[in-house]
Amino acid sequence: MSMLTMPVSMSMSMSKPNHDVCISRHQITSCHVVSSVRQRPPYTPNSILDAPYVRVFDTTLRDGEQSPGTALTLKQKLLIARQLVKLRVDAIEAGFPAASRQDFEAVEMVAKEVGNEVGEDGYVPVICGFSRCTESDVRAAWEAVKYAKRPRIHMFIATSEIHLTHKLRKTRGEVVEIARNMVRFARSLGFDDVEFSPEDAGRSDKEFLYQILGEVIRAGATTLNITDTVGYTVPAEYGKLIADIKCNTPGTQNVIISTHCQNDLGLATANTIAGACGGARQVEVTINGIGEKAGNASLEEMVMTLRCRGEHVFGGLYTGINSRHIFSASKIVEEYTGLNVQPHKAIVGANAFAHQSGIHQDGMLKHRGTYEIISPEDIGYQRSNHVVIVLGKLSGRHALKSYLRKLGYEIDEDKLDNVFWRFKALAEQKNVI
Template structure:
């Protein structure tokens, strides 16, 4: 069993201020030994180095300050936490994260992400906005029935939460979706800033207080014992008004008060002071949990979240990879790792229940399903997060990893490796593939496994080594696609430099009948898309087209992502504004042929749009509507 040594800096205390000073590296620091089990590893390619995803760890002794050891999660009680240093992690990837333009997810993808979030150990999963559409309602209900009832050996099961506006219809719909979970929660909100009251709600402060109080009471009357209330745009709301409305919803039965910086305008010092002021001046706030929800418009969402937690908030609302509306939300991986690395010494001993070894796998899953790739320099999970190109840095890393790395890759599910572990190739069997898929977090039935195995063998015949990134791409391409209204059977392309390209496409419809069309275009992809349109006969506008190489080399699998908009005005309800917003639909495809992967992505987006058309009433968006997903 291999070991790697890491010297841990000592922490000195200031005798004059009584406050801990920054840790300093000391040549006298005792070396601490990490020992990692060689079994159950997963490989992933990051720029600069090769890593293995690691999911089994022996009990190292002694342990560094922010080691792989996890502190005990307190028993869940809606309105209080027995350990004053425990911070609940509320993940809203499936609700706020999915509002990122183009980040449409199928019901199967949402369920898969929810299962992975449970493995990660988040305390609350905001599964969606049930009143937005029939599809959203069913997705939240399914997650509540499955993930919301999967209790582990330690008694952990995530709270399943549904968002609702402050009206009875929304709240009833949210309750009908989440009530099947062992720990259901309703999250309701109403705006409180002057600009929202005047221009959006057109209501007085007294009216808003009355609505908030009555709707929290109504949610509790349905049998929901866990109700979260958010004063939207709290960052720009008057303090005295916040004290009053929050005090009233506490009396009405709210168990969590979420404080959103909806437009991401506050600085860390401001947001921390806001939490401190609310804690000091809101009647009854000692009987509930204070939460943060920070948008990233100024790039301060993580800093604001940490400032709020330091000032007394004990729930943080975050998303995987920081995805969300506009510039996104506070990133789960950044907030959690900051608390893990610095919580003991600079944040008053704060800790979370997150199993950080699942961070990278969860990040990759969300990235693959949404098609929203993280930038290479993204903190914690970016491709360059553990890459060192500078000669000075490389020299330091060769001498001691701690010279330029504050986080061990193993802590987030990566282990440095050069061709170590089980390598999958053309001679690998179904059992080896199934084992790797299980380690990657995918639960497939026999039929799905057979489909993936066939694609895997095809790729393995053309590549020396099939990586985890390849497998993830194949799973997304074959299994986690929308219900197939149309399926690509064959495509033939003729192209060159002297004339227009010609594409012949064969699709199978839902009835199993085959349809063939031929078209010309300015390139192979254009001609193929035009041929598909001749068969499907559903007018669309192509908004985005992007391609990404999953791995290096000329034999790499390519993933293609497209974003389309139907020309027949498909809309859904914006959870925040209540407006009918125009829907866009994304599709992804994977393959070693870029034209084939492009057509698969386009057909996938069309299938999502047609599925939405089947399950949701078509509405004409108002002039105030905006494109939002």
């Protein structure tokens, strides 16, 4: 099977990306995973000791809650944060402390109750507060997250011409000065983990990006988050943007490059993977891909793509996520937000492991690997017959016979033929039997 090639960089931020390295060509039949994961490298804000390791920054509680019509209670936010800990995400963006008193209290609560729980393996998540580039926002973020063992601030300011002209009404020089000063201010308060996002980077002038990112690195930023705020880029374009930033911005060897991709064109997960191939070592994602407008890159899709293809296609990229908690996280977020997961949603949709076509059913009953590259158990969904086989008008004899056997009926071929056609007649009248 021929695979598309794209430039990738598997190098650490200490070395320059190699644009000549391409995805290797492999053919694999399945990629069932086990619950154990590789040991995550020790946490340092501005570096990762193991080059292929990709940090997972979950923003369900911040960007995810920006989904229209969604409002989480303090208790719900805490329970979601605890589920994210079970997943072993590297960072939890707990909210926007300056946005409201309740948001401040939620971030503070997560910092105190989740940000201080150290696992047996030494795991403890980074707890992050979102912030505009203003002193009041930065101070609110510090006051909310300072109780965590690993507090971080995530500050942003727009850099695209359309935002500078129509929203901020500021010059490039003014924006650079604001960004530089606010990073310094955050460091002065006590933050040693500072993430900076140039909002709408996907539509920003590259030379300006190199300039402002270089300035915030010098001011003390430890993570640079390259936002495709309106989901404008396509994978090859976004991957090249990440690689170009690593090559042309002074000081990128001393920071982590991060991705944040919106899903306006349905490309958020693909762009995120392209960004990781381009050299990003943090990905910003949400459970079920929820978020503003069309949503964000999906945690479950990103994680399972790297788990399934990372070793063979993406140069060994991996995460520290325990995938066995993905399904339960998806259901909790679906329940609390009221945002129903579409049946055909990859990984966690109701139909993700279901087969109705007779050809598929016959293959699955003979060998699951014929039509399944991951199993329900990989994400914590216990397999049952209804997960795999759905009896409908397109089902075949093999599937019907298998169902009847599970019900305790053994039918010879002559009787099966009669039963099968009666079943087909009924199935023409009903969607599912």
